[in-house]
Amino acid sequence: MTYKLEDIDFVETLNGSIYRYLPDGCTQRFKKTANKMCEPQDVLVYIPSFDALKEKAPKLLEEMAAETVGMYEQTLLEYIQGSNKKCYVIDKDGNKIKTNEQAFRTQGQLFLTLGDENKTEFYIPVSRIPRIGFYTYDTRKYQENSEWLRDRHMGHAVIRIAMRNAPGEAT
Numbered sequence: 001m002t003y004k005l006e007d008i009d010f011v012e013t014l015n016g017s018i019y020r021y022l023p024d025g026c027t028q029r030f031k032k033t034a035n036k037m038c039e040p041q042d043v044l045v046y047i048p049s050f051d052a053l054k055e056k057a058p059k060l061l062e063e064m065a066a067e068t069v070g071m072y073e074q075t076l077l078e079y080i081q082g083s084n085k086k087c088y089v090i091d092k093d094g095n096k097i098k099t100n101e102q103a104f105r106t107q108g109q110l111f112l113t114l115g116d117e118n119k120t121e122f123y124i125p126v127s128r129i130p131r132i133g134f135y136t137y138d139t140r141k142y143q144e145n146s147e148w149l150r151d152r153h154m155g156h157a158v159i160r161i162a163m164r165n166a167p168g169e170a171t
Helices: 050-056 058-063 069-081 100-105
Strands: 008-013 018-021 027-031 043-047 085-091 110-116 120-126 135-144 147-163
Touching: 027 135, 043 100, 043 110, 043 120, 050 058, 050 069, 058 120, 069 085, 069 110, 069 120, 069 135, 069 147, 085 120, 085 135
Parallel strands: none
Antiparallel strands: 008 018, 008 147, 018 027, 043 135, 085 110, 110 120, 135 147
């Protein structure tokens, strides 16, 4: 099924978080476990599950030294949440993707780069459209006291996709 950004209402994850697509193109997560609405995010993409990468990109898992689902998740979290780590969503030419609208307009594969200040260690292909079983990754750049900061968050696997103005749900 082909999606347009405006077709997606929200996705729900295994832990019950709801990622709602807002009219301005941002997304906003309601974190069920904390009963809290988080700040709107600029970009939301979907990281393949361990099984999806095992089938389509086993060499990448070898490079990551990820032999199990747990090892894969732990490696991703170390990079995404690590204070000395950097990660960006980029297009096939290495251009940073700064908004959901840009992600949907961009032709070709998107990637999540994982590395540190000096180099990118891994490029993981990500989906701009929600997929059941894929992990959420959302990010925003914001200014606080004249300093530019970046939020990065990896969520749980998607279990439900709700479409606007459409009966039923996508799978």
